[in-house]
Amino acid sequence: MTSLTPSFRTRLARWASLGQAVLLACGALAATAPAAFAQTAYPAKPVTLVVPGPPGGITDQLGRLVAARMTSDYGIRVIVDNRPGAGGNLASEVVARAEPDGYTVLLGTQGTMASNQFLYRSLRFDPARDFVAAHGLIAVPNVLVVNGKLPYQTVRDLVTYAKGHPGKLSVSSAGNGTGSHLAAELFQTLAGVKFVHIPYKGSAPSINDLLSGQVDLTFDYPTSTLAQIQAGKLRALAVTGATRLPALPQVPTIAEAGYPGAESTSWIGLFFPARTQAAVVAKWQADVTRLLKDPAVVEAIHRMGGVPLPLGGEAFAGFVRAERTKWKATIERAGATID
Structure with a gap:
């Protein structure tokens, strides 16, 4: 075997020292990873709940109820942002164009998510394409x-x-x-x-x-x-x-x-911008499922004249699709328009 030259032995020692330093750094990074993850876990900053109506109405009352409970649960503020106008279309457009990071949520209604697209000649958002249906909240019959x-x-x-x-x-x-x-x-x-x-x-x-x-x-x-x-x-x-x-x-x-075919309700639920992380949507689904089992929340919904709408995920998405089909046919038969 060829003997090592002094210069090669010196370089080898340096490489060993460098490798040890890298290993130590990796170990330190691994040790701090859980803490770093905890610091960036959702939600890490205030969440905006966009409400398509003015203060005081059922939509606003429900939005403030959800915001207060989620603020308490998360320890992070959930802020109600009232955006009335155009039958809820203004609020929907704001959320459709928001970053899909989980920090902007829409309180969507039967109008904004099911019937408005057939009543207005043009919308600057697509209810089916631009949103993820997260969870139902309330159904209010006539x-x-x-x-x-x-x-x-x-x-x-x-x-x-x-x-x-x-x-x-x-x-x-x-x-x-x-x-x-x-x-x-x-x-x-x-x-x-x-x-x-x-x-x-x-x-x-x-x-x-x-x-x-x-x-x-x-x-x-x-x-x-x-x-x-x-x-x-x-x-x-x-x-x-x-x-x-x-x-x-x-x-x-x-x-x-x-x-029986004449059943109808005005309903409200939570919607996220399309492409929002599935884990964020799933977290809200689980939390709202628990929320709607709280007797105090159920009583508040009854006072609003409604009943809880305990549908989440694909069940809620399927409900919304069925509502679009029903109201499209009804609106076309009636010839109803708004603009």
Whole structure:
């Protein structure tokens, strides 16, 4: 074997020292890796929850409830950002264009995610392409109500009269393309009747004219009608959800009244920008699943006139796809447009 020269032995010693230094550095890095991961674990900064409505409404109330609970659970602020306008389309566009890093979440609605694309001639986002459906939160049915002085005691009574007197009954709504309008259109199709549609700019004027007898019936939210029902000024004939409402246990569902295909709800859920990491979406899904089992949260949802919508992941995504199909057909039959 050839003996090592002094210069080669010197270089070898340096390489050994360098290797030892590298090993030590790697060991130090490995030791600090868990701490580094913990520092960057999601969420590491405030999360913005974009709400497609002004302060005070059901959407805002629900958004603030979710934000408060998630802030408490995460120890990181979840901030409500109200973005009203264009039926929720402005808020949806903000989130569609946001970085898909998990720090911008949309409180999506039946309008923004299912029906608006068929009501507006053009949207600057695609509900199916630009979002990931994370989890449902609430389903709010409409209540079919008539003026308390009218003789109809059941949905069958109403339908019988409407079939014998086409175009004689008027139905009010909170506006073209709103949940109250679409619920009425769906019911008319299934029941084979035709009402005269009177759109208003919101629920309040619609209910006021129903109370005064200017219109005959409407499909509106429990929060808009409950007090008048309890006072006997309006008569509730059915709720359009799949189950009876805790606040109106004596009022049948529209299916129980004989028209199962006329079920409809205005629902709200959580949506992330497309391409958001699956792990982030899964974390929210798990956390919201637990949230909707909390009795205090369930009670708050009941006070809003709704019921929990405990669908997450693909179950929620499938629900949203089915809603798009249903409302597309309803809107095309009605010829409803907004712009």
